[in-house]
Amino acid sequence: MKKxxxxxxxxxxxxxxxxxxxxxxxxxxxxxxxxxYVEAIADLAAxxxxxRVVDLARRLGVTHVTVNRTLARLQRDGYVTAxxxxxxxxxxxxxxxxxxxQQRHTTVVSFLRSLGINEKTAELDAEGIEHHVSPETLAAxxxxxRKG
Amino acid sequence: MKKxxxxxxxxxxxxxxxxxxxxxxxxxxxxxxxxxYVEAIADLAAxxxxxRVVDLARRLGVTHVTVNRTLARLQRDGYVTAxxxxxxxxxxxxxxxxxxxQQRHTTVVSFLRSLGINEKTAELDAEGIEHHVSPETLAAxxxxxRKG
DNA sequence: TACATTTTGTAGCATGTGCTACATTTTGTC
DNA sequence: GACAAAATGTAGCACATGCTACAAAATGTA
Ligand SMILES: [Mn+2]
Ligand SMILES: [Mn+2]
Ligand SMILES: [Mn+2]
Ligand SMILES: [Mn+2]
Numbered sequence: 001m002k003k004x005x006x007x008x009x010x011x012x013x014x015x016x017x018x019x020x021x022x023x024x025x026x027x028x029x030x031x032x033x034x035x036x037y038v039e040a041i042a043d044l045a046a047x048x049x050x051x052r053v054v055d056l057a058r059r060l061g062v063t064h065v066t067v068n069r070t071l072a073r074l075q076r077d078g079y080v081t082a083x084x085x086x087x088x089x090x091x092x093x094x095x096x097x098x099x100x101x102q103q104r105h106t107t108v109v110s111f112l113r114s115l116g117i118n119e120k121t122a123e124l125d126a127e128g129i130e131h132h133v134s135p136e137t138l139a140a141x142x143x144x145x146r147k148g
Numbered sequence: 149m150k151k152x153x154x155x156x157x158x159x160x161x162x163x164x165x166x167x168x169x170x171x172x173x174x175x176x177x178x179x180x181x182x183x184x185y186v187e188a189i190a191d192l193a194a195x196x197x198x199x200r201v202v203d204l205a206r207r208l209g210v211t212h213v214t215v216n217r218t219l220a221r222l223q224r225d226g227y228v229t230a231x232x233x234x235x236x237x238x239x240x241x242x243x244x245x246x247x248x249x250q251q252r253h254t255t256v257v258s259f260l261r262s263l264g265i266n267e268k269t270a271e272l273d274a275e276g277i278e279h280h281v282s283p284e285t286l287a288a289x290x291x292x293x294r295k296g
Numbered sequence: 297t298a299c300a301t302t303t304t305g306t307a308g309c310a311t312g313t314g315c316t317a318c319a320t321t322t323t324g325t326c
Numbered sequence: 327g328a329c330a331a332a333a334t335g336t337a338g339c340a341c342a343t344g345c346t347a348c349a350a351a352a353t354g355t356a
Pocket of ligand 2: 036039105126127130
């Protein structure tokens, strides 16, 4: 979510693969909320023409206060535009991110379903897993879906 | 990580499956650090007899200050015991959690490897994915490993 | 138009999780 | 035992992300 996310001078601490993995996981968590929000905004815009704060709150399972503050961050980081008391719109960047996330979400859910996992569980797990799936792994999921 | 995590009175807001999924993901994130720490502590104890703050810091890719404060939380929540300037030990609860996490971590990595994913990528992705894998999905991964 | 309801915004709180800078304690070496 | 180095601890900062309570604006309805 942070834009610059400035690297520390001696950023090569990872000494162990686990350290590097955990740092990557933390980075993924930092962008996760942005991803879920833009995805939800795109869905709402498609379904009912516009995304309002209340819709997002219901959809995301948080209060409207949380939505509000998060939208300010998303605006700061260039994913959405918004004026007070108006609907929320995605920027070009936001729209691109939303499409990638929708795509990835679908792939992860389908993949889990293909392993025989129950629909609801697939949805529950995918919502967390999706943010930690690298391009390489996503490609493997797609391959598996085409083949198997 | 929170122990009580008191439910709000009207905790049945989720209205949508996505809301429920996101709430679950947030809960998983709350226990994630505890899981990674106890796993690291168990590994270090096995490898060199005891886990020290510096070892954990190196291993987890954070400063010793972060380790310190986190250990206080883990102590509060009953996963570890520690005295100042001494090694860190897992409680019964902590040990049990560590074993489950080690097991799950291995399964997730093996599963990704079985899809043809590069070893390093598998490790990187697994570190995040593992915390969002439900028992049902974990079972499916194991099934796939035995079969495929 | 007047009033109630809904929506949106804001103030202020809590907790988690990262950090640097500095203090203290322990450990290793001579 | 004395001194240096390493390990550990603490103070205090930043930011993200959740919340309740209250205020203001917009919207719907009689
Ligand atoms: Mn998600
Ligand atoms: Mn999603
Ligand atoms: Mn992990
Ligand atoms: Mn995660």
